[in-house]
Amino acid sequence: MSDLNLLFHGFAVVLTPFNIGLMFLGIVLGVIIGVLPGLGAANGIAILLPLTFTMPPTSAIIMLSCIYWGALFGGAIASILFNIPGEPWSVATTFDGYPLAQKGRAGEALTASFTSSFIGAFVAVLLITFLAPLIARFALQFGPPEFFSVYLLTFCSFVGMGKGSAWKIIVSMMLGFALSAVGIDIVTGQLRLTFGFPSLMKGFDFLIAVIGLFGIGEILLSMEEGLAFHGVPAKINPKVVLETWKKLPHYWLTSLRSCLIGCWMGITPGGATPASFMSYGVAKRMSKDGDKFGKGQIEGVVAPETAAHAAGTAALLPMLALGIPGSPTAAVLLGGLLIWGLQPGPLLFVEQKDFVWGLIASMYLGNLAGLVIVLTCVPLFAAILRVPFSIIAPVIVVICAIGAYTVHNAMLDIWLMMIFGVVGYMFKKLDYPLAPLVLALVLGDRAEDSFRQAMLIAQGDMRIFFSNALVGTITGLGLIMLFWPVVSRGLAKVRGA
Amino acid sequence: MAKHDSTSQDDGRSIVSMRTMEIAIAAILLAFGATFLYSSYRLGFRWADDGPQSGFFPFYVSLFICVASGATLLQAILSKSAAGPATFVERGQLKQVLKVLIPAGLFVLGIQLIGIYVASAIYIALFMNLLGDYPWKKSVPLAVAISVLFFFMFEVWFQVPLFKGYWNLTGWTGF
Secondary structure, eight states, rough: HHHHHHHHHHHHHHHHHHHHHHHHHHHHHHHHHSTTTTHHHHHHHHHHHGGGGTTHHHHHHHHHHHHHHHHHHHHHHHHHHHOOOGGGGGGGHHHHHHHHTTTTTTHHHHHHHHHHHHHHHHHHHHHEEEEHHHHHHHHHHHHOOHHHHHHHHHHHHHHOOSSSSSSHHHHHHHHHHHHOOEEEOTTTEEEEEEEEEEEEEEEOOOHHIIIIIIIIHHHHHHHHTTTOOOOOOOOOOOOHHHHHHHGGGGGGGHHHHHHHHHHHHHHHOOOHHHHHHEEEEEEEHHHHHHGTTTTTOOOHHHHHHHHHHHHHHHHHHHHHHHSSSSSSSHHHHHHHHHTTTOOOOTTTTHOOOOHHHHHHHHHHHHHHHHHHHHHHHHHHHHHTSSSSSHHHHHHHHHHHHHHHHHHTOOOOHHHHHHHHHHHHHHHHHOOOSHHHHHHHHHHHHHHHHHHHHHHHHHHHHHGGGSSHHHHHHHHHHHHHTHHHHHHHHHHHHHHHH | OOOOOOGGTTTEEEEEHHHHHHHHHHHHHHHHHHHHHHHHHHHHEETTTEOOOOHHHHHHHHHHHHHHHHHHHHHHOOOSSSSSSSSSEEEHHHHHHHHHHHHHHHHHHHHHHHHHHHHHHHHHHHHHHSSOOOOOHHHHHHHHHHHHHHHHHIIIIIIOOOOOOTTTTTTTGOO
16 A cells, blocks of 8 residues: 555656657657667667766656657558568567558557557556555665675576577677676675776676667668668548557557566566567467458557567566566666665665656556557658668767767767677677677676675575575576476477387 | 779679688687786785775686687687688678778767867768769758758757767767
8 A cells, every 4th residue: 555655656646847848859869869770778868878867866767768669669660661670679560560550550550569669568566656665665675795696686687587508698698798807806806707908897887888789770770681671651640549449459468468468578688579470479379360360450569569568668567676687678777776886686675765656657648658659650650760870870870979978978989889889790690699798788787796795695505596495496496497498499309209 | 901993793702701700709709808817816816805896707708818818719629610601701702891880980080179060061961972872962962951950950959978089070060
């Protein structure tokens, strides 16, 4: 009950003219970022983060999280009208969204996609409202061993649930940890892994890595396609919206299923992209009209969009409750918390009530505002994609360079960004996942701290990670996740034989 | 580095195969891991009186990098025909990528020398002109306008000073 009071208090925090203004600004910027290929939510937020250093943290997180919601909405616009996914999580939306648009039903597809995005997000926010405080309260009893085991579980989940080579996931993750270790060791004060370069003393900033890997890397990939956009005109009017809304309740089962998939994939670090594919696949298998999928089914738009938005939103749950982000974008927001001087983790719910509940309240309002904005302004946003890529590409590079420079006011960071960009391009082409790298880079110091503290308590005895039921269960789950690729292959062999 | 003699029927030719690239990247990562491993070994990765030494955590992290990239390397060497596309990059694609990458590198060098605003204006104008086939009278005004907009946004509104370069060409503005 007291949680509801706190939520209302949160609404009071959000409903100041300044915060509402930031919310709308965030949504509009977010949709633009979502529409443009090469500028995604993670690097968009990373670029804008330095501009919020001087803002009150609550206002800053409201603006940045609204960019995230906007980007989740915006990805669908490019997918449906141009057959180009503006964001990786809207790839599955192109399968049925673009055929619908070609048939002249773009308005329907857009309405269905925005509405189901909203529903997915809404369910995930409800989940956060009621579950996050409980988890945080529970996690208050956590000590260093428990925290390290949660980190272990998070990172092992990448291996267990990721597609592709488990070795590559491990390499990418460990590279993130190694880069986070570069610089001064805060415990002993020794310099680590700097190889005599004084400029490496500060270490690698994850914001630079995010801007390079996702921003520059994405531009290079987009260029490979030699982009030329051929779009379908965006027509949307109140009549179409109302008619589509009448049809949508038929797909309640698909929606519900997609919400569940999305929330699950968001909390475990699966992320929005696999959630949208999984949800599309499941909907195709379960639907009566499954064979018509891919030719322009509304249901084929509802499923991935609901799941992507639910997953993207639910990724903030572990970030708020435990200080462990569920997606790269959530990781950037977590980095923001550290920069604004807040200590992420379960204590946030005790010490920073205004911040936490203001953020949760802004999720409700932000998504509602987002729905209204995208429904009314689609043609405007679609017009952005008609600007030729030879103008957009250099402008995005300039924005990335400015963003990288403002993090520390260091010229070296712009060079590092370029290097990360080339690495991002190579890694993407060779299927090395980038999300584990970014998450490890953000969480590296904290994971190492909790490991060291646990080791100090136990005097170097690894058995501390199995010393009680709670920590033992989490560590055990983590190890199962880590060895899941081996286990599942074994199971398949046993069944096949 | 690819030469820019554009004969378009060549554009589909594979420059480097997926397998070669897999091997190269895995080998580089292995080398990275080994360097890190050695460095943390030198720092001390054992147990001191006051707890784990500085190199303790990085040591195991780099050990993992070595093992995992070693495994990827072996897989790539042993696989005759890797699943997925066999071509890492085609000639035409590489040309497109280099057309963006090289100017972007020059742009960063430009920032270092003449500052972010002037370099941005030149970069955007040249990019539009050479890659987008825009005439100068369109590209130059637009590029200058974008740069001026950024100037006002950062220097005036947000009051975040950006890099002005070794030869400060925007010093006369007083910011």
